Amino acid sequence: xxxxxxxxxxxxxxxxxxxxxxxxxxxxxxxxxxxxxxxxxxxxxxxxxxxxxxxxxxxxxxxxxxxxxxxxxxxxxxxxxxxxxxxxxxxxxxxxxxxxxxxxxxxxxxxxxxxxxxxxxxxxxxxxxxxxxxxxxxxxxxxxxxxxxxxxxxxxxxxxxxxxxxxxxxxxxxxxxxxxxxxxx
Numbered sequence: 001x002x003x004x005x006x007x008x009x010x011x012x013x014x015x016x017x018x019x020x021x022x023x024x025x026x027x028x029x030x031x032x033x034x035x036x037x038x039x040x041x042x043x044x045x046x047x048x049x050x051x052x053x054x055x056x057x058x059x060x061x062x063x064x065x066x067x068x069x070x071x072x073x074x075x076x077x078x079x080x081x082x083x084x085x086x087x088x089x090x091x092x093x094x095x096x097x098x099x100x101x102x103x104x105x106x107x108x109x110x111x112x113x114x115x116x117x118x119x120x121x122x123x124x125x126x127x128x129x130x131x132x133x134x135x136x137x138x139x140x141x142x143x144x145x146x147x148x149x150x151x152x153x154x155x156x157x158x159x160x161x162x163x164x165x166x167x168x169x170x171x172x173x174x175x176x177x178x179x180x181x182x183x184x185x
Contacts, residue, residue, distance in 0.1 A: 061083070070108070
């Protein structure tokens with residue numbers, strides 16, 4: 001049976017060569033030997049600043065980060081996304097129906113200068129996933145404009161899609177010209 005590779009720990013290794021305790025510390029803090037509990041006294045801002053590394057342009061959240069990369073903090077037994085908590089304590093409340101967009105594209109950044117309140121749609125359209133990149137396209141791959149007349153919208157496999165009508169017409173014409181007339185073999 002393998003034991004934990006942290007010096008002095010005699011517990012059985014579970015994952016990555018560490019025991020469950022050291023693996024959880026690595027998962028939360030990216031350091032298997034980290035045993036960090038933030039300060040319990042002082043203002044909320046003082047407690048938040050314990051977890052912020054402001055040495056670079058981005059203020060990196062060094063506390064727990066969820067799977068998507070966003071920092072998570074707890075204030076008065078309530079969980080908050082770290083960049084929202086920092087914004088509300090340094091800048092003020094986030095306007096209703098708006099969300100904070102990371103202009104630097106670093107999800108663990110809590111620097112208010114790198115955040116901008118925008119609508120959920122604007123935040124979504126600024127994203128980098130393939131669906132968003134495709135939605136931002138104004139022309140098809142052959143250079144035809146996506147507009148109301150030239151765009152065919154349809155649903156396939158539960159998702160909204162679009163197709164260039166000019167390209168569809170060209171494809172259809174090519175297919176018809178290649179097929180043989182009826183009655184001839």
